Amino acid sequence: MARYQGVQHLRVKKSTTHSYNDTVPMEFTRALLVQARAYDKNVEAILQAARFPFDPLRQSAQTAFVSREQYSRLCVELVRALGDESGGVMPDVRTPVGTTRLILLSMLNSADLAAAIRRAIEFNAACRVRRGAELVNQLTVDNEHKEATLSYLHGDDAPDVQHSVLCNLAMWIRVCGWLIGQHIDIARATCAGPQPGMKAGVRHFFPCPVAYEQPVNSVTFSVRHLEAELVRDEAQLHEFLKLAPYHIVIEPQVSHLSVTCRIRAILGNDFCSELPSFEELTGLLNMSARTLRRRLEKEGTSYQRIKDNARRDEAITLLSRHGLTVSEVAERVGFSDPSAFHRSFKKWTGLSPGSYR
Structure with a gap:
């Protein structure tokens, strides 16, 4: 391509x-x-x-x-x-x-x-x-x-x-x-x-x-x-x-066939509130827990990984904005402890938030 x-x-x-x-x-x-x-x-x-x-x-x-x-x-x-x-x-x-x-x-x-x-x-x-x-x-x-x-x-x-x-x-x-x-x-x-x-x-x-x-x-x-x-x-x-x-x-074309994309749409970009539990997610998707796990496994992912990637992507977007400190970005993506955000971000991207910025 x-x-x-x-x-x-x-x-x-x-x-x-x-x-x-x-x-x-x-x-x-x-x-x-x-x-x-x-x-x-x-x-x-x-x-x-x-x-x-x-x-x-x-x-x-x-x-x-x-x-x-x-x-x-x-x-x-x-x-x-x-x-x-x-x-x-x-x-x-x-x-x-x-x-x-x-x-x-x-x-x-x-x-x-x-x-x-x-x-x-x-x-x-x-x-x-x-x-x-x-x-x-x-x-x-x-x-x-x-x-x-x-x-x-x-x-x-x-x-x-x-x-x-x-x-x-x-x-x-x-x-x-x-x-x-x-x-x-x-x-x-x-x-x-x-x-x-x-x-x-x-x-x-x-x-x-x-x-x-x-x-x-x-x-x-x-x-x-x-x-x-x-x-x-x-x-x-x-x-x-x-x-x-x-x-x-x-921007990749979103597929309505993908349960991963449906979950990402449910999560949105606001991580200040608590995200849905797996049980709550099954109700939102009208699937049994067994079916949802099987669908996620078939797509090579998990609910935890989807949540991590959603937080990662929003953190990358926020880090590109002027005027937000790393601590403020951490809070906006659902981390009350900045050090935990640093560890997670480095695991996700291979870089610290400061280095990535």
């Missing part, structure tokens, strides 16, 4: 785990146009083809957001101008326009997500255009720890290439979540490049711990998702692709 690039250089001000209300912050749009300029493409022509009413790179543009439709059209026009769905970030591994759609079509009739991912890897190995670059792309399963890892290594020493590859792995996980109608939570990630000077782009996709200067780029998630059946068909894929840049880069 390498087509939507420029994200690693963003100065993102809002966590993607919260609703953008179908709008896209201007930082994402400008990042696309900066990418176009880097490859000497006609920005004005791209904007005109995307039916943009103004130039986001000009200081006179005061609009803070664009619509998801505008952003998606701009991504498509950038790809067409470059003739490369990788956005030009991997010069030795060119991705012809239309490749992503064909990969997804090849995945649709797979028996489960594991088979779909392996089919995509096989497609990638056979059909992408190379010019001598080393590539490693594989899916591994750790049954002992009930984890799956999707890895991708491009034999280019440029740090930005590896950062982009890692972000693209996160995009593919979002696509996989759409295919099975489940939210796939990335537990941790590794990057083959050094820690970037501007971390917002990577954080946009990874609120979890990320280890840098590792042998490969990888994302690790619950192995239970690999057993899930695909719930999409070709007609749904056609509709999805119209706004794919928005749902893949900005």
